[in-house]
Amino acid sequence: MKKTTSFLLLLALVVAGRLSAIDPADVKPVKNLIVLIPDGTSIATVSTARWYQWYTHPDRPNLAIDPYLCGTVRTFSSNAPIGDSAPTTSCYMTGHPSRTGYIATYPPADPGNDIFPVDSTRAYQPMITLLEAMRLVQNKATGLVFTCEFPHATPADCSAHSYSRKRYDWIAPQMVHNNVDVVIGGGTSLLDADGEAYLKSHGYNVYRDDLAGMRADGGSKMWALFGKRDMAYDLDRDPAKQPALEEMARKAIEKLSKHENGFFLMIEGSKVDWAAHGNDPVGLLTDYVAFDKACAVALDFAKKDGQTLVVVVPDHGNSGFSLGRRDCKGYDKLTKDQLFSFVTKVKCTAQGFVDKLNAAPATEVQRIFRDNAGFELTDEEMQTLYNCKDYKNSPIPEDKRSEKESLAALYSNSLYGFVAKLLTSKTCFGFTTGGHTGEDVILAAYHPAGTIPTGVNTNIDLHRYMAAALGLSGKPDQLTQEYFVPHTEVLKGYKYTIVPPKTEKDNPTLVVKGRKQQLTISPFTNIIRLGKKAKDEAQLSTVIVYVDKNNTFYLPRSITKYLE
Ligand SMILES: [Zn+2]
Known part of the structure; x- marks a missing residue:
C-alpha cells in the first residue's frame, strides 16, 4: 500500500x-x-x-x-x-x-x-x-x-x-x-x-x-x-x-x-x-x-x-x-427441537469425552457416547476414532493409524478434534x-x-x-x-552494570552503586536488595521488568532514593 x-x-x-x-x-x-x-x-x-x-x-x-x-x-x-x-x-x-x-x-x-x-x-x-x-x-x-x-x-x-x-x-x-x-x-x-x-x-x-x-x-x-x-x-x-x-x-x-x-x-x-x-x-x-x-x-x-x-x-x-451450516440441508426451517435438542443433552465437552475415552478400555467407547451424548458410533466413525494419533486405548498400533482408514469429514490427528467434529456433525452449527x-x-x-x-x-x-x-x-x-522508565534514564549519573545470568534459565541482574548504597535489582518482582552483600531488601509499589530485546530494565523513577 x-x-x-x-x-x-x-x-x-x-x-x-x-x-x-x-x-x-x-x-x-x-x-x-x-x-x-x-x-x-x-x-x-x-x-x-x-x-x-x-x-x-x-x-x-x-x-x-x-x-x-x-x-x-x-x-x-x-x-x-x-x-x-x-x-x-x-x-x-x-x-x-x-x-x-x-x-x-x-x-x-x-x-x-x-x-x-x-x-x-x-x-x-x-x-x-x-x-x-x-x-x-x-x-x-x-x-x-x-x-x-x-x-x-x-x-x-x-x-x-x-x-x-x-x-x-x-x-x-x-x-x-x-x-x-x-x-x-x-x-x-x-x-x-x-x-x-x-x-x-x-x-x-x-x-x-x-x-x-x-x-x-x-x-x-x-x-x-x-x-x-x-x-x-x-x-x-x-x-x-x-x-x-x-x-x-x-x-x-x-x-x-x-x-x-x-x-x-x-x-x-x-x-x-x-x-x-x-x-x-x-x-x-x-x-x-x-x-x-x-x-x-x-x-x-x-x-x-x-x-x-x-x-x-x-x-x-x-x-x-454460526447457527446454521451450509451442508445442513434446509437448516433455516428446522424446529427448535431439531436445532437444540441434541446439543443440550450432551453431558460433557469434547475435552470431557477425551478424558473419559483415554481413561477407559476401547470396549467402553459405545457406552461413553451413549451415556453422555445419547448416540452410538457407526462402524466408520469408530474406525476414525481408532485412527486418532493420540487415542491412548486404540486397538490399532500407533504406527498403523492413518487418515486413509477414516471418514474424511471427521478425521483429525487428535482425539479432541475428532470428538469436536463428531459432535458438530450432529448439529447444524458451523465453524469457519x-x-x-x-x-x-x-x-x-x-x-x-x-x-x-x-x-x-x-x-x-x-x-x-x-x-x-x-x-x-x-x-x-x-x-x-513514572514507574516504567528505562534504567539508562533513571540511573543517569550513577555507576551500574548489568550482570549476565549464570544459566540460560536465569535473568540478568542490575547492580547500581550510589555514593552510600548499592542496589541489586532482579527483574519480575517488586523486591530490590540493598548493600554490598545484598542482604537487606526493600519493596517497591510496582514490579520491575527487564526486556532482553533492548537490554533494558524498566524502573520507577523514585528508585534513586535508595541510593542516597
Ligand atoms: Zn482472547
Missing part, C-alpha cells in the same frame, strides 16, 4: 474513529469497576448460548447481560485488524493497542501497517494498567477471577508486562508480586515455592485445589488455585472439587467490597475461547452460559451497591461460529476457522447513573471510558512514565 494511503487511514481512525455517543468528560464517577471478559466470543456464540439457555430453562429466556447490551467494540492489535488476547485486553487496560503476544507492553512501530499511531521510541516499554493505576493512585483493592492458568494472557494483561505471552517465567512472578488482593483461577503448578512463600509472608491465604478452604476463607487477601493448569470446563467440572465461575465471582466480590476505597475486579470466562479454537459447540455454549451467570452476580451486586460500573466485553471473536476472527464484539454496561458507552467504540475508547468513570483519565500513561 502506498505510504500516503496508509497515513490517511491512520489519521481517519484517530480523528473520526470515535462514534461512541458518550464523551469521557460526561461520564459520572464510580467507586468500583468490574470488567467481565468472555474470551474469544463472537456474537453468534452469545445468540446461540441464549437459545441454549431458553431451551433448557424456559423460565429464563434471557441472558443476564441482555438488558445492558449497549453497543459494539472494534478490537484490534496495533498492526493487525484481527486481535490476539494479549494485546486486546491490554488495550482495555492501558489504552494502547499492541502486537500479537504483547502483555501490557508498548509495541514496536510497524510503519505502513500500524492502525493507530505508534511512537517507535517507546517500543517494549511496560504500560501501567487500570488495575495498577487504581491501586497506586486510589489505594483500591484488586482482584482477578478466571478459569485458565493464572499467567495466561487475559489475567496477565491486567497485572503483568511482557512482549511474549508465552513467557510464564516472566509473567507469573509479576502477578505474585503485584499486590493483587484476590486471585481465583487455574494453575497450581505455576505458583512456585518462592511465590507461595512471598504471598504467605504478605498476609495472603493460599489454597491449592482446596474448595472448602476457599469457601471458608474470611481474610481480605487470598490466592485460590484449582487444577494444575486450567480449570475444567463448566460442564465437565466436578462440583465437589472446583467452584463455578459464578461462585468465584461472588467470593471475590464479597472480599473486595469490604475495602473502603473501592475495588477493581476482572472476571474472565477464559475457556469460551478454548472451545471456539477447538470447534467444540458443547464447550462453547455451556462455558458461555456459565460466564453469563457470573455476569448476573456482578450486575446484581452493582445494582444494590449503586457505586459500581460493570462492563462486559469479549476481547475478540473466534471460530466464525479454528482461530480468532475480526468482527466487532458485543458491549454491555451497567452504570449507576446511566452514563454508558453506546454505538461503535474502539478498544481505545473503551479504556478511556473506564478510566474516566474512575476519575483516572490519562493517569495510566502518566504513571507509566
Whole structure:
C-alpha cells in the first residue's frame, strides 16, 4: 500500500474513529469497576448460548447481560485488524493497542501497517494498567477471577508486562508480586515455592485445589488455585472439587467490597475461547452460559451497591461460529427441537469425552457416547476414532493409524478434534476457522447513573471510558512514565552494570552503586536488595521488568532514593 494511503487511514481512525455517543468528560464517577471478559466470543456464540439457555430453562429466556447490551467494540492489535488476547485486553487496560503476544507492553512501530499511531521510541516499554493505576493512585483493592492458568494472557494483561505471552517465567512472578488482593483461577503448578512463600509472608491465604478452604476463607487477601493448569470446563467440572465461575465471582466480590476505597475486579470466562479454537459447540455454549451467570452476580451486586460500573466485553471473536451450516440441508426451517435438542443433552465437552475415552478400555467407547451424548458410533466413525494419533486405548498400533482408514469429514490427528467434529456433525452449527476472527464484539454496561458507552467504540475508547468513570483519565500513561522508565534514564549519573545470568534459565541482574548504597535489582518482582552483600531488601509499589530485546530494565523513577 502506498505510504500516503496508509497515513490517511491512520489519521481517519484517530480523528473520526470515535462514534461512541458518550464523551469521557460526561461520564459520572464510580467507586468500583468490574470488567467481565468472555474470551474469544463472537456474537453468534452469545445468540446461540441464549437459545441454549431458553431451551433448557424456559423460565429464563434471557441472558443476564441482555438488558445492558449497549453497543459494539472494534478490537484490534496495533498492526493487525484481527486481535490476539494479549494485546486486546491490554488495550482495555492501558489504552494502547499492541502486537500479537504483547502483555501490557508498548509495541514496536510497524510503519505502513500500524492502525493507530505508534511512537517507535517507546517500543517494549511496560504500560501501567487500570488495575495498577487504581491501586497506586486510589489505594483500591484488586482482584482477578478466571478459569485458565493464572499467567495466561487475559489475567496477565491486567497485572503483568511482557512482549511474549508465552513467557510464564516472566509473567507469573509479576502477578505474585503485584499486590493483587484476590486471585481465583487455574494453575497450581505455576505458583512456585518462592511465590507461595512471598504471598504467605504478605498476609495472603493460599489454597491449592482446596474448595472448602476457599469457601471458608474470611481474610481480605487470598490466592485460590484449582487444577494444575486450567480449570475444567463448566460442564465437565466436578462440583465437589472446583467452584463455578459464578461462585468465584461472588467470593471475590464479597472480599473486595469490604475495602473502603473501592475495588477493581476482572472476571474472565477464559475457556469460551478454548472451545471456539477447538470447534467444540458443547464447550462453547455451556462455558458461555456459565460466564453469563457470573455476569448476573456482578450486575446484581452493582445494582444494590449503586457505586459500581460493570462492563462486559469479549476481547475478540473466534471460530466464525454460526447457527446454521451450509451442508445442513434446509437448516433455516428446522424446529427448535431439531436445532437444540441434541446439543443440550450432551453431558460433557469434547475435552470431557477425551478424558473419559483415554481413561477407559476401547470396549467402553459405545457406552461413553451413549451415556453422555445419547448416540452410538457407526462402524466408520469408530474406525476414525481408532485412527486418532493420540487415542491412548486404540486397538490399532500407533504406527498403523492413518487418515486413509477414516471418514474424511471427521478425521483429525487428535482425539479432541475428532470428538469436536463428531459432535458438530450432529448439529447444524458451523465453524469457519479454528482461530480468532475480526468482527466487532458485543458491549454491555451497567452504570449507576446511566452514563454508558453506546454505538461503535474502539478498544481505545473503551479504556478511556473506564478510566474516566474512575476519575483516572490519562493517569495510566502518566504513571507509566513514572514507574516504567528505562534504567539508562533513571540511573543517569550513577555507576551500574548489568550482570549476565549464570544459566540460560536465569535473568540478568542490575547492580547500581550510589555514593552510600548499592542496589541489586532482579527483574519480575517488586523486591530490590540493598548493600554490598545484598542482604537487606526493600519493596517497591510496582514490579520491575527487564526486556532482553533492548537490554533494558524498566524502573520507577523514585528508585534513586535508595541510593542516597
Ligand atoms: Zn482472547
